[in-house]
Amino acid sequence: MGYLEDQAAVADGLLSLYEATFDPRWLDEIRSLVGEMLTAFWDDGSGAFFDTAKDQEQLVVRPQDVTDNAIPSGTSLAVDVLLRAGMLLGEPSWTERAQRTLERLAPTAAKAPLAFGHLLTALDFHLGPVVELAVIGDPGDSQTDRLLEVVRERFLPNRVLAAGAGPGAIPLLTDRQALGGKATAYLCEHFVCQTPTQDPGELARQLDAFRAKALAS
Known part of the structure; x- marks a missing residue:
């Protein structure tokens, strides 16, 4: 399944591709890819994403880097995709997962906003207005x-x-x-x-x- 960052970035690209072409086949691709992403990387117990898939080689500690650098983290990309695609496709469960992640990371992001640039843009989208x-x-x-x-x-x-x-x-x-x-x-x-x-x-x-x-x- 690769890495969360890759899956979420492709889903984000598919959203942009839909807005450029309005070809409904890209919506089917988004549904499929987001479903796979949630199955492989989402942990419902902690309300968080992991960077590696469940079926990958098990490490001592399963990586979970939530900070944004020059490239957004897999978590912030995934949250952004869940919010936008969830609203576009009418998937409230996607929005709920994104909200849980934002609530968990908001206190840390408030203390170090420069380390969460992309996540904060997703938070701004969530707070609206949209x-x-x-x-x-x-x-x-x-x-x-x-x-x-x-x-x-x-x-x-x-x-x-x-x-x-x-x-x-x-x-x-x-x-x-x-x-x-x-x-x-x-x-x-x-x-x-x-x-x-x-x-x-x-x-x-x-x-x-x-x-x-x-x-x-």
């Missing part, structure tokens, strides 16, 4: 692309983004329609959405207002 964006439309359509461009040109680190012509396996796309058959954007928080829009300018206004509110909170 902008949930659903764009209903064919990802290859020019109108869909114009709406997505508005999202991509803004720095929105705490976001979950989904796009597609149908609901598929993504809760964020469920029960939302392309109004009048045209690509439509829904900006939501905790699945409570603002007025859907097909106008890139209006979507930009909604996003800027959300970002201003987040910065003020």
Whole structure:
């Protein structure tokens, strides 16, 4: 199974690949990989990840390095993936595991924040607010692309983004329609959405207002 750092980094890359292509097959890959990661590296008794898999050669002490350096630790990568993928795919058990890890490490991170840079970005995502964006439309359509461009040109680190012509396996796309058959954007928080829009300018206004509110909170 390799190492936690490798598994979590690949899962993180698959999340980015989905946001770049909106090909649903990457969601299946994420589900599979995260499931394998939890089976191999998660210890439910301690609410923590180990760096080596359960089926690897047993060492005197099973390694568990939680600090971030130039490369994030396997633990912080895994927590970040569980939070983002859990919200995107509607997997509350993933979010619960991430929260347990954050609660366990928060006191240590508070004393040495420079050693937990990536973990603290995951904590910021967990605390929110998180902008949930659903764009209903064919990802290859020019109108869909114009709406997505508005999202991509803004720095929105705490976001979950989904796009597609149908609901598929993504809760964020469920029960939302392309109004009048045209690509439509829904900006939501905790699945409570603002007025859907097909106008890139209006979507930009909604996003800027959300970002201003987040910065003020």
